[in-house]
Amino acid sequence: MNFTLASEFESVPHAEPRQPWKNTKLTILRSVFSFTVAAVLAALIAQVTPLAGRLGWFVAMAFTFPAVMAVVAYKRGSRAMADQMVTGIVLIGFTSVMIPWVSIVATVISRGLKAFYVGFLTTDMLVNQPDDPLNMGGVSHAIVGTLIQVLLASVVAVPLGIIAAIYIVEIRGRGAGVVRFFTQAMSGVPSIVAGLFVYATVVVTITHKFNAVAGALALAILMLPTVARTAEEVLKVVSDDLRASSQALGASQVATTFRVVLPTIRSGLITAAVLGVARVAGETAPLLLTSQYFVKFNTNIFDGPMASLPTYIFSSLGVGTDNSVARAWAASAVLLTLIFILFTIARLFGGRNRKSH
């Protein structure tokens, strides 16, 4: 009986749920009008009061825009006024949140370009001092060092992260909740603590020297939670029908996992790995304690310090002269570009977007 009821209900055409909070043309028009009035008012206020420059105008705007929005709604009663004022506050609030990030990207790129020349990507700092003119020396050693250490970290963290996700989603063992909870909690381990831990174990006990493998291990600790989390989300997308079909054909769980489930979500797993890499590529603190910095590319990953982009930035800042700080900005631009590229790759493989359907 329930069956017939349910299927009958399915056949009844029902309206798509509407979104009452969606903006209509009228509300948008009102907002644009209020925005213009508030902008003019804010400019006037910025002239009269000590608020100066574009930021001063924006601060004035933060007060005038919600006020004007409220005044425009005056005819529709006090609740409409409150509603419009909050709309103004939310719009201004979100814009003000974006300002610093736009500033970060813009500053890094504009200041980075000043110290950038073609050879910056292809030379190291072996024969140059950080304070040398900006057409000498570069970050090739740091780029290679970062790539090597991040690659080594991925070799450790990506399989472990995927294994943790398989345990939670595929095996659903008794400890699934515990493993999930602790991998999540692990994402909060301060990066400096990961560095200290690897220093205490690998550097002090085993190698007695700073080296790239130690740096990679510290990065792996920080990378694992991101990989595990993303891989888990991707694994959950795989339909249970697929697993059931595979097992109905007599496949073992190993075969189901490796020949049905994992190939289905290959691109999602790549996303998980790339997001993990993006998470750690800019880590500085753990590397200061494990692989440190060296002016030249080091070919031995077990022996001696190895440069990386973050530690290059850090050590150039430490020198503190105009030219070395300019180098730090240029290296920041390289690092930021690297991370943005990684992010774009992760988006292109689109493991996250699959969640939406």
Place this chain on the structure above:
Amino acid sequence: MQADAELEVSIDIPEHRKLQVTQGTPDRIFRYIITTGAYFSLAVLAMIAGFLLYRGFQIFSDFGLGFITGAKWDAGSGDETAPAVFGVAAMLVGSLVIAIMAIAIALPFAVISALFLEYYAPLAIRRFLISILDLVAAIPSVIYGIWGYAILMPHVVGWSKSLNSWFGWFPLFDVPAPIFDRSPFVAGVLLALMVLPITTSVAREVYSQAPRDQIDAAYGLGATKWGALRTVVLPFGKSGLIGGAMLGLGRALGETIAVYLVLNLVFKINLQVLASAGGNVASMIATRFGEAGPYELRALMAAGLVLFLLTLVVNALATLIVNRSKVQ
């Protein structure tokens, strides 16, 4: 009575059968390997605590509770005239002050951004804005640090001066000398920016799960958008927001390089947040590590353990709260 019983039988729908797979040897090996691998991450957490305790144990036995309550950090001269004294109280207080300040600044903006992304932003650009949020969460802390020092600090110093001249009578905003750069306040503002993405995305996720029927009901009763948000969405998301804030707090407590670059390290319990003196445990470890002798290294390990346990507790609580608010 008879009819009822018959009806019950006819309603009886077979349960979805639970898959029962007879395990072969390969499956058993597979499960064994995966289970071991999965528990490895737990083992790493235990090992972090274990090794730091092992390396720092001598410090805990030498100084006892004084390591937590003492504010003095001095490696000494190595002989009896000036013995080494280690205590993390100043740094611990500094960590908490900066992190709490960061969350207090970030939280209103996180709520506003989450509401904007979920209920105000045009659908066409919503997804784009959300991926921007993910992207800025990945900006390295050293870049936040260099930007914070060069661009943000001059602005914040200006705000500090205004705060000090208007509210200087209030002990927290008083300063011993009119130097406002590299203060805990600067670090707090910078960290607020750094924890904003994670707090916002947790808040947004929770707000997106607010019950649709109740929102519709609020609209049906004639509520404005703000009315619906205030009566349905905000109360629903309260616990999730607290969880997100604590997650941000955990991040802020452990931040190293950005704080190192914008804060003047002074080993003194300093609650005057505008004054140019402060510190946090993480940046103190990074600062002292380079020049530390063997004994001070042990003290740094002990400090690392304290920081690790503190952030672990905060994060575990946050995860619990966030997970529970999602189940509702």
